[in-house]
Amino acid sequence: MKTAHSTHSSGTIHRRGFIGAAGATAALAAGGPAAAAAGAPYRQPPLPYSENALEPVITSRTLSFHYGKHHRGYVNNVNELVKGTDWAGMPLDQLVVQTADNPEYAAVFNNAAQAWNHAFYWNSMRPGGGGEPPAELKKMMQDVFGGVKACCKKLADAAGSQFGSGWAWLAVDGHGTLNVLKTANADTPLARGMTPLLTIDVWEHAYYLDYQNRRGAYVAAVLDKLINWDFAMRNLERA
Numbered sequence: 001m002k003t004a005h006s007t008h009s010s011g012t013i014h015r016r017g018f019i020g021a022a023g024a025t026a027a028l029a030a031g032g033p034a035a036a037a038a039g040a041p042y043r044q045p046p047l048p049y050s051e052n053a054l055e056p057v058i059t060s061r062t063l064s065f066h067y068g069k070h071h072r073g074y075v076n077n078v079n080e081l082v083k084g085t086d087w088a089g090m091p092l093d094q095l096v097v098q099t100a101d102n103p104e105y106a107a108v109f110n111n112a113a114q115a116w117n118h119a120f121y122w123n124s125m126r127p128g129g130g131g132e133p134p135a136e137l138k139k140m141m142q143d144v145f146g147g148v149k150a151c152c153k154k155l156a157d158a159a160g161s162q163f164g165s166g167w168a169w170l171a172v173d174g175h176g177t178l179n180v181l182k183t184a185n186a187d188t189p190l191a192r193g194m195t196p197l198l199t200i201d202v203w204e205h206a207y208y209l210d211y212q213n214r215r216g217a218y219v220a221a222v223l224d225k226l227i228n229w230d231f232a233m234r235n236l237e238r239a
């Protein structure tokens with residue numbers, strides 16, 4: 001179904017111990033964007049800021065298309081696809097996990113995962129973001145990657161090297177290990193028993209109006225000016 005999620009950069013974190021897939025899912029049901037976790041009919045959660053709040057890094061033009069057309073389209077599609085099925089009423093994050101890796105359910109998975117990933121992405125940024133992460137997250141990055149800068153470089157490399165459409169992620173895996181990884185198309189660490197901490201959308205629709213083909217410039221600006229370490233920390237605390 002999905003072309004694969006690919007590389008990991010990781011190290012061991014001695015913080016939480018084992019986090020099972022069910023635990024991660026439950027945590028995200030509580031910790032992810034609330035409206036995205038509710039059962040069908042799924043509602044598109046409101047943007048956590050105004051459409052021009054991320055300028056000049058991401059323009060209101062990009063946000064209006066990205067949020068208003070692309071994200072909304074995935075939410076509408078998944079509602080159509082689950083109507084009258086046993087999946088109707090299932091929390092969105094559970095639907096993603098249930099339909100992963102089954103070619104028969106590819107359309108449901110792709111739209112459900114994209115609906116979930118986008119809600120998560122909006123919260124992964126904030127006006128006036130970037131800078132230093134909270135102390136605990138910073139220490140984890142130090143232990144695993146050698147520092148915040150090195151972790152950001154891993155994220156930028158993951159985002160830049162994702163061939164075609166996809167996502168770059170900071171996540172904690174089922175063994176309590178901090179990972180930087182990239183996924184293709186709609187794929188998400190949520191479907192892999194991991195707890196996502198934050199994500200960067202590297203589909204062209206995320207940056208092409210503002211940066212054309214310069215994906216690296218978009219990713220660097222997001223990491224420098226917008227990335228929401230507090231959101232990552234909140235997800236880590238719930239992992």
Ligand SMILES: [Fe+2]
Pocket residue numbers: 066070118201203205206
């Ligand atoms: Fe997107």
